[in-house]
Amino acid sequence: MDINHIVRKQKEFFKTGRTKDVDFRIDALGKLEQAIRKYESKIEEALKKDLNKSEFESYMAEVGLTLSDLTFIKKRVKRWSKDERVLTPLSQFHAKSFITKEPYGVTLIISPWNYPFLLCIEPLIGAIAAGNCAILKVSRDSKYTSEVICEMISETFPEEYITVVNGNREVVNQLLEEKLDYIFFTGGAAVGKIVMEKAAKNLIPVTLELGGKSPCIVEKSADLKIAAKRVVFGKYLNSGQTCVAPDYLLLQNDVKDEFIKYLKEAIALFYTNEPLQNDSYTNIINEKHFNRLVNLMKGEKIVHGGDIDRENLKIEPTILDKITLDSPIMKEEIFGPVFPIITFDNIEEAENIILQGEKPLALYLFTKNKRIEDRILKNISFGGGCINDTIIQLATSRLPFGGVGNSGMGSYHGKQSFDTFTHKRSIVKKYNWIDLPIRYLPYDDFKMKLLKLFLK
Template sequence: MSCKEFYKKEPYGVALIISPWNYPFLLCIEALVGAIAAGNCAILKVAEDSPNTSSVISKMIEEFFPPEYIAVVNGDKEVATELLEQKMDYIFFTGGVTVGKIVMEKAAKNLIPVTLELGGKSPCIVEESANLKLAAKRIVFGKYLNSGQTCVAPDYLLIQENIKDEFEKYLKEYITLFYTNEPLKNEDYTKIVNERHFNRLVNLIKGEKIIYGGDIDRELLKIEPTILDKITLDSPIMQEEIFGPILPIMTFNNIKEAKEIVLKGEKPLSLYLFTTNKKIEKEILKDLSYGSGCINDTIIQLATSKMPFGGVGNSGMGSYHGKYSFDTFSHEKSIVKKYNWIDLPIRYMPYNDLKLKLLKMFLK
């Protein structure tokens, strides 16, 4: 061997991490750990919609890290816009699609690499062979966790027509079991983050057929776990990510119809399939594109650090979690170390007939 090939991981430099409000501590610190592990300095733009948690993060970072290593920035969208104008070495953004497009546009001006952890309308498909009672239990858990304010929460339910009535009964049973008959008075049931999002969600319910829940408490900013029936792709609630405790239901007769409904939308961040039919499982895995998902469960794909998490297409780009966070914040340099003890003259000009013959032999 006349050379050695290897690669070396190196930090990008200064990473800008813009965190969301729905899990304001976890989704800020988890990305920061990856940036630190890779050797970067970091600027944290904490969420203005969760000011108390942002204050805790600021105090914690200022106590343990010098500002030239890790700095925390509080502020509104104008502050975030100003940060995006700066020449960073990497941008990691978690949030909605609309702002994600702005982040990418700003980054493009300075050719800054980005990871975008976005969202979208994550479908939940329940096929007739599923264990219906267990499926309902796990869907209620995943949908109404944090009052639906979770990027990978099931956004809408696609249920096979012939099992719909029975399945709705189980959904209602588990909502009551988890959140009591009076969820608005349940101190363990999360409120909506602010009045703006509360009003947005209330408007999505108006005019729709409510088969469970629907009550609100404007003072506490709480909305009951709610199920909507008779929903179509043209319904207002199907035009945006819900990000709240509202589950719209649509039906299908066969798995082909279910796939067609999913394919009419953008590629989702997550997809959930409940089935015991191996053929249908393989068909969905092959034919539909999405960031991550579960078969016969919801949300738990986030619980392992052994798999990367991220979106695809409109739901994001790049991934992280565990070692994948280290990889995300690292540039991988490819290096060839050439030894001096041999230097073949065939590589150098002039190229005569003999050299060309030898080169052809090497290239075969």
């Protein structure tokens, strides 16, 4: 595969200016929407093969979310693309100030395996809406979904506009050596650092959508039964292979036994008493990740689940008790259906536990206490989250989604997707019928007084 040839072809196509035409972009978004609807059954079949996702979960968490964001953006892209007038300071009289929106050029979107359709196509929607060309680097681990994406995109768009690249780490390295105009990466922090380091050599701007250990706090005033259902939904969706899944549970001692009982009831309600036999229960993506998760459970106190199906790469929804910050499972992002519990006596203690780690991608707080809600939101930095629910913050086009610090930089969804792939260019148009002499030499006391008047 000649990566340099692909990049050169896209740069040449971008120079024609066709992608800058707003009608061209809207037409491209329409073609993408038609393609997704045409390939919907193939996408769902591929997700079943890769991750054993049910038809319902595939539509809810991948295809449906993608179409929702696409529809939202397509309706608004013409308005977002217009020049934006801003006030001009008196010191620049007489002039007009405005912001124009221009695409970056050739963009690279590197997508992961856990939501292989959603996290590939949703950034692409933003790139198209903003007027860019795009190279999609799909994941080898989600083999079947990557093949469908490749077929769908190649049938819908010419490769000089949008193309899909599959391959190993060497292909990624080749892509990162090219002088691209923007890189959008979704994945782990370790690889994210490599992407950023490579991009820095060519001063390429990046968006990094990473992850981290996202805490879920259950405080004693919470509605425990509802909280348990919402926590179980967010934690075990896609077998915990979700970047914003609750990574660990901070549970107040006063309600520990009662809440664990409700967690067990919710797991049985959702996945039956034999989750490994449940055909709607997602498997782990590959043997490497399966073995990592099994090793994280070794030696820990399992209070629910713990059984495995090595042949089908499934691990029961599992709860671990008596976990401390020194436990091995607290040293890395879990990214699986294993839920460690750390208890606390007061909210200050829970807060201090979170602050000992990196800034998480998400935080979830279950409470009816407004004072505690305000305290957590004020004192803890995180990418985004929910009060009294989990993961639904990413299911709206009206909220930006992204991390902070070690959990990422930049954001997308809805208008933020358009903004992420757009350079905002500042323009001042000066009129010639008057030319104030204050800025020109020679300077004197009178000009200094005027300058201070204008710029105070």
